Amino acid sequence: MNRRMDEEKRDMPAVGLPLAGKTALVTGAGSGIGRASALELARAGANVCLLDLIGERTEDVEEEIRGMGREAEFYDVDVSDPVRMERAVRAAAERFGSMDVVFANAGINGTLAPIEDLTPESWDETLGINLRGTFLTVKNAVPHMKEKGGSIVVTSSINGNRKFSGFGMSAYSASKAGQVAFAKMAALELARYRIRVNAICPGGIRTNIGENTDSTKQVEKIRIPVEYPEGAHPLEHGPGRPEQVADLVLFLASDRSSHITGTEIYIDGAETLL
Numbered sequence: 246m247n248r249r250m251d252e253e254k255r256d257m258p259a260v261g262l263p264l265a266g267k268t269a270l271v272t273g274a275g276s277g278i279g280r281a282s283a284l285e286l287a288r289a290g291a292n293v294c295l296l297d298l299i300g301e302r303t304e305d306v307e308e309e310i311r312g313m314g315r316e317a318e319f320y321d322v323d324v325s326d327p328v329r330m331e332r333a334v335r336a337a338a339e340r341f342g343s344m345d346v347v348f349a350n351a352g353i354n355g356t357l358a359p360i361e362d363l364t365p366e367s368w369d370e371t372l373g374i375n376l377r378g379t380f381l382t383v384k385n386a387v388p389h390m391k392e393k394g395g396s397i398v399v400t401s402s403i404n405g406n407r408k409f410s411g412f413g414m415s416a417y418s419a420s421k422a423g424q425v426a427f428a429k430m431a432a433l434e435l436a437r438y439r440i441r442v443n444a445i446c447p448g449g450i451r452t453n454i455g456e457n458t459d460s461t462k463q464v465e466k467i468r469i470p471v472e473y474p475e476g477a478h479p480l481e482h483g484p485g486r487p488e489q490v491a492d493l494v495l496f497l498a499s500d501r502s503s504h505i506t507g508t509e510i511y512i513d514g515a516e517t518l519l
């Protein structure tokens with residue numbers, strides 16, 4: 246370990262931090278909201294299992310967390326694949342010895358198209374990663390959380406919950422509404438194990454999600470012009486930052502939210518109240 250890493254390690258002792266000694270598992274940890282949250286959870290004392298499809302940038306997150314003096318491990322996995330997910334979550338639980346916080350966050354916008362043009366394959370891809378991926382993350386984590394309890398946070402969206410003007414996003418919005426219903430079912434079912442489950446619903450956040458967005462020209466056929474009186478982001482006049490979402494994830498992951506479960510929380514700077 247080099248000197249700089251040693252110094253950072255001394256700078257950030259975990260003792261006394263809200264997640265000291267805890268293990269967090271984050272999906273979609275290599276970019277955007279997942280990356281910012283993995284770093285914030287580590288800053289709060291957690292060791293972090295990083296799940297993502299894309300290696301290089303997730304390895305950068307892994308290195309950054311290790312530089313803080315926490316443990317981190319990257320697992321290369323597609324969240325919609327039941328076999329790889331079962332293996333990855335089990336390996337993570339064995340490696341870290343416990344599972345206290347789970348952030349089911351990986352997601353794509355997928356193909357944006359009118360319903361009559363959207364192929365069943367595109368529908369399945371979006372629902373497979375966003376909704377089935379959330380189910381598989383929670384399903385595989387529960388056996389490792391049951392004994393001690395913990396917190397699960399699911400990244401949903403304003404789309405499908407408070408906003409329905411994302412034209413062409415019927416698959417995405419259905420997956421995001423499904424995640425909130427699933428989180429509420431899970432909150433009730435898992436309360437007996439003292440596992441809390443909440444969903445967060447971000448508005449526009451500046452991330453790399455554009456890489457996983459395939460907007461078709463047919464969307465123009467169904468677009469209804471929507472004009473806001475004061476612009477689309479009343480609070481800060483622009484999209485939010487992943488770090489702002491990470492603050493909410495940390496709150497829900499920690500005991501500061503010990504009586505909060507089964508709810509969705511909007512983080513959109515009042516974008517959807519217009």
Ligand code: NAD
Nearest residue numbers: 273276277278297298323324351352402449450452453454
């Ligand atoms: P992002 O593209 O920056 O990050 C998403 C990460 O998920 C990427 O690292 C990607 O490689 C990973 N991923 C994608 N498919 C995967 C798969 N099959 N298996 C494993 N990993 C996979 O995007 P983001 O904006 O940070 O998105 C995170 C979540 O936030 C998503 O669920 C998204 O729907 C939700 N969200 C984003 C916004 C926004 O404006 N950015 C708004 C509301 C909700």
